[in-house]
Amino acid sequence: MSLGPCSICGVWKLGQRDSSQASPPLPQQDFEALLAGCLQDRCLFEDSSFPATLSSVGSGSLLRKLPPGLQWKRPPELHSNPQFYSAQAKRLDLCQGMLRDCWFLAALQALTRHQDILSRVVPLNQSFTENYAGIFRFWFWHFGSWVPVVIDDRLPVNEAGQLVFVSSAYKNLFWGALLEKAYAKLCGSYEDLHCGQVSEALVDFTGGVTMTINLAEAPGNLCDLLAQATYSRTLICCQTRSGKVKVLENGLVDGHAYTLTGLRKVTCKYGPEYLVKLRNPWGKVEWKGDWSDSSSTWELLSPKEKILLLRKDNDGEFWMTLQDFKAHFRHLVICKLTPGLLSQEVGKKWTYTVREGRWEKGRTAGGRMKAWGGTFWKNPQFLLSVWRPEEGRRSLSPCSVLVSLLQKPRHRHRTWKPHLAIGFYVFWISKDYDDRKTLPPAFFQRSAPLSKPAVFLKEKEVSQELWLQPGTYLIVPCLSEAHQEAEFVLRVFSRKHVFYEIGSNSSVVFVKEIEDQNEGQNEFFTKIFEKYPDINAVQLQNILNHMHWSSLGRAQPFFSLEACQAILAMLDLNASGTVSIQEFRDLWKQLMRYQEVFHKQDKDGSGYLNWAQLRATMREAGIVLSDDVCQLMLIRYGGPSLRMDFVSFVHLMLRAENMEEVFQNLTQDGKGIYLEKPEWLMLILYS
Structure with a gap:
């Protein structure tokens, strides 16, 4: 079956056009409908809203730096076996191209350390084989909500067929290049990714x-x-x-x-x-x-x-x-990434409120607070009542509150109008006020702010964590100079609060209670960190034997002191007899993974694996052993009945992965290594 250009890809819906913009806003495209149409017509998607032309590259100095003979090609034209994403590839596999978008790429590589967040931005079920129609979709957090960005997979390459911008060290992987194209579309063009602050991309990737x-x-x-x-x-x-x-x-x-x-x-x-x-x-x-x-x-x-x-x-x-x-x-x-980690305080629920606003010249663009008064009082005013959720009772203990102020771009193209200098003030107010009216100039003349900007920053976001006594407060976001215009998003995180704009006609307040999916685990690590800054074998044994291994059912494991000493020996890099809390957290992630694969093969819940189950389990964990080696491992780590329990399986997996890492670090050609005698003895006897 041959695929040709698509005749329906120009169908897209525009949002409200702002007369101040020189180009249309990001189109709203129905990914499922476009994909279905392309598959039905047996054609490849061509995105008319971000075409494979120089207009998508930019309109400035970048055009002069492009290699001669620039072409746009799809991954199947660039490699015989193109893949969108591979979990087996090394985590840090992306390389920067000719754009100065290191800020984007540094944030992206940080994102790859959190697979769940990465898969939110980059749907990993996309491919160049199943239901392939040259169309891909990515998600970005865009000023309060997750928005989809749809692109075709035509990428700019030089005459030699090499990607001009982001590429992968694995020449058949294209998720990074396609994500960069989607982000360029969100920002206006590839040239709009030229220079930036890494904090901008981190917010767009996470909503954090x-x-x-x-x-x-x-x-x-x-x-x-x-x-x-x-x-x-x-x-x-x-x-x-x-x-x-x-x-x-x-x-x-x-x-x-x-x-x-x-x-x-x-x-x-x-x-x-x-x-x-x-x-x-x-x-x-x-x-x-x-x-x-x-x-x-x-x-x-x-x-x-x-x-x-x-x-x-x-x-x-x-x-x-x-x-x-x-x-x-x-x-x-x-x-x-999660409100539950904003401070040392561990709680089960956080309240997240987001409000949108605008600084308008002559109305709400009051500028910074000045000693002689000025127009500061004209700025948008937001009322915040905060307390601890202790059965609804007011508490005098301070509450952790995080305030984040983001300014929206003033042009469809990210770099065409630079950020303005922004900040916010926080005031305490008494109960005897009329919350239907904005506070007058007299209030600000006699009231000193509890918090104010040390300096106004020309950043996309400014934030501050505050410790406030339960009570009522006023938050005033502003620009450093009066009479400037921009839109903003104001976010507040706390355990419990009410937050709304004073004098606003809108009664809609977007409030979301966030259940931190990792809250219990974060509390667990926080408590361990406080009790054991460094963990020895006895403490490790105590921790592991007091945990409930949910996937193992009635076959709860027992970690002997000898087993914990063996585990510690593989993790203890500096031969101190202890591991740090960071090293223990890495160990815990491995143990959770081992528990899942062990449980999957231990179908009868006996708590043991036989030879066939062990071979299947290790293969699922990413380690392929020959039948003979698998039998030897069962003899070495299993019991007299040639069955292996969970503790022995953990020891085997840690040793196998540890030795795999050592090999990769020492090998020069991927085929062999050379060790001096002391190094060899140390690895064999101590690891």
Whole structure:
């Protein structure tokens, strides 16, 4: 069957056109209807709202940088076996193209660390085989709601058939390139992705709330903040100092965004050291200082720690000390995905309210608060009543409240009109007020704000976590200058509150109670972190034996001290006899996965696997063994009856995956490795 261009793809519905825009807004396209029409007509989708022409690339300097002979081709024309996405591929497999959209790519690579959120943005059931019609759909969080973006799969390539923009290290994978095209459509064009703040993309990918830390003024507990963030549901990125994108002598790129992918506490000969692991979106060009791939400082570690952490690949990923990180990077951006992780307080439900508003010249664009009065009182005013949900009783203990202010783009094209400087003020108010009327100038002349902007920022989002006594407050979002116009979205998160605009004719308030799906698990890790900053074998045994293994039914496992010592030996990188809470969280994720695959094969609930079940279970977990090796593993790790219980299965899986990682780190060609005798003995005897 041959497929040709589609005759129905120009059918799309426009939203309300803003007369101030030079181009139409994002079209509303029915993905299912378009797909069904293309399949019925046996044609490939062509998106007339974002065509395969230079107009979708841009209209400025980017056009002059394009390679000669630019073409638009579909993945099946570029590779004999194109795949949309592969779970077996390495997580960090995307490489930046000629666009300066490292901010987008750094955020995307942080997103890949959370499979559930990634699959929300990138529906992973799309392919180039089943129901293929050249049409793909992605989802972005767009100022209060998730919106679909539909594209065709025609991608810009040079004369050699190489992708001009984002590509994958695996030449047959195209999800990254197609996602970039969808994001370019959302932002106006490919050129509109040229330069940006990583916090913007993090919000668009998650709907989360970003917090930006100036590393020159980093808090003293930065290491603790990073430790909390790396084992919580957060995305972490960072940016070097502003400037021309050029490679410095130390290997870092000036004016560039990176993804923070790890934090480790290692034990050197001179004492402990905190290392951060970073990823360059280029997929190459790495740090050349201490703890770089070729640095001699690795000799300060134990052989095991060195083998498991050091990987000498020019893949753009590298380690550096926390001190060097603070010295060479300007901003750290943390995106919090769930309200339950906004603070140390652990609660079952959070209330999320979002309100939209507008600063209008002559009406509600009052500008910042000034000592002599001015027009600040004209700004939109929002009333917030907050309390703790303790059987409805008012409490005098402070409440955690997160406020986020986002400004909407003032043009269909993201970069055509820059962000304005925004901020918000918070005031306490008494009960004797008329909530039907905005507060007059006299209130602001006699009232000092509880919170105000230290500086107004030209960012897409500004946010702040506040600790407020139960009571009633006024939030006033504003621009730094009066008489400027823009639209905004104001979000409030807390355990319990009421939030609405004073004097608004609209009685609709969008409130959503969020059940944090990982709340119980987050509470579990928070309590462990508070009790055991470092976990030894006895503590590990106590934790594992007091947990309920839901998938194992009546066959609840018992972890002996010897088994916990063996597990600890495989995780304990610095031979300290303990693991950190970050390492334990990684272990816990593995245990949950092992529990599921074990339960799937243990159909009778006996708590044991025979030879055939073990082989099937390991294959499902991603490890393929020959029949003979599988039999040897059953003899080595199973009981006298040649059946394996869950604890022994955990030991086997951890050892297999650990040795697989060691092999990948040591091999140069993927076929073999060379070890010196001390390294070999250490791996065999201690791991």
